[in-house]
Amino acid sequence: MAKDILSQEKVSQESISEATTTEKRVSQKKEYIVAPASDIPPGTHCVVKVGRREIGIFNIDGTLYALPNLCTHQLGPLCRGKVSGTIICTRETNWKLQWGYEGEIVTCPWHGMEYHIPTGTCLAFPEIRLRSYEVWVEDEQVKVRL
Numbered sequence: 676m677a678k679d680i681l682s683q684e685k686v687s688q689e690s691i692s693e694a695t696t697t698e699k700r701v702s703q704k705k706e707y708i709v710a711p712a713s714d715i716p717p718g719t720h721c722v723v724k725v726g727r728r729e730i731g732i733f734n735i736d737g738t739l740y741a742l743p744n745l746c747t748h749q750l751g752p753l754c755r756g757k758v759s760g761t762i763i764c765t766r767e768t769n770w771k772l773q774w775g776y777e778g779e780i781v782t783c784p785w786h787g788m789e790y791h792i793p794t795g796t797c798l799a800f801p802e803i804r805l806r807s808y809e810v811w812v813e814d815e816q817v818k819v820r821l
C-alpha cells in the first residue's frame with residue numbers, strides 16, 4: 676500500500692514537471708509579422724523567412740495554414756511547389772479514380788511528393804505529418820507563432 680502512495684507521489688511530481696516544461700515551451704514561442712494579409716489572398720501561397728526558418732503560408736478559401744518549407748523526403752523546398760488537387764482512389768470513390776482535394780495539395784518541386792496542406796499529411800506515407808505553425812491575421816498583417 677505504501678508503495679502505491681509513493682508511486683502516486685512520483686507521478687504527481689512528474690506531471691508538475693511536464694506542465695512546467697510545456698508552459699515554458701509555450702512562453703518561449705514568439706509572434707512574427709510575416710506579410711500584409713493582402714499579399715496572400717485566397718487561392719495563393721508564399722514562402723516567408725523567419726530568422727533562419729522558411730515557412731510556407733497558404734490561403735485556402737480564406738483559411739491560413741503555415742507549414743515548414745522542408746520536404747520530409749530529402750529536405751526539398753516543399754512550399755515552393757504547385758498547389759492543386761490529387762487523384763483519389765479509395766473505398767469512398769468505389770475504387771474509381773477521382774479528382775479531389777482541389778487547392779489543398781502541395782507537390783514538392785524536387786520529386787513530386789504530395790502533402791495535404793490543412794493536415795500536413797504526406798499522401799504517399801500518411802504516417803508522416805508535417806508540423807504546422809499557428810497563423811492568423813491581425814491588423815491586416817499575417818502573423819505566425821514559432
Ligand code: FES
Pocket residue numbers: 746747748749750751752753783784785786787788
Ligand atoms: S525532396 Fe521532396 S519529394 Fe524529394
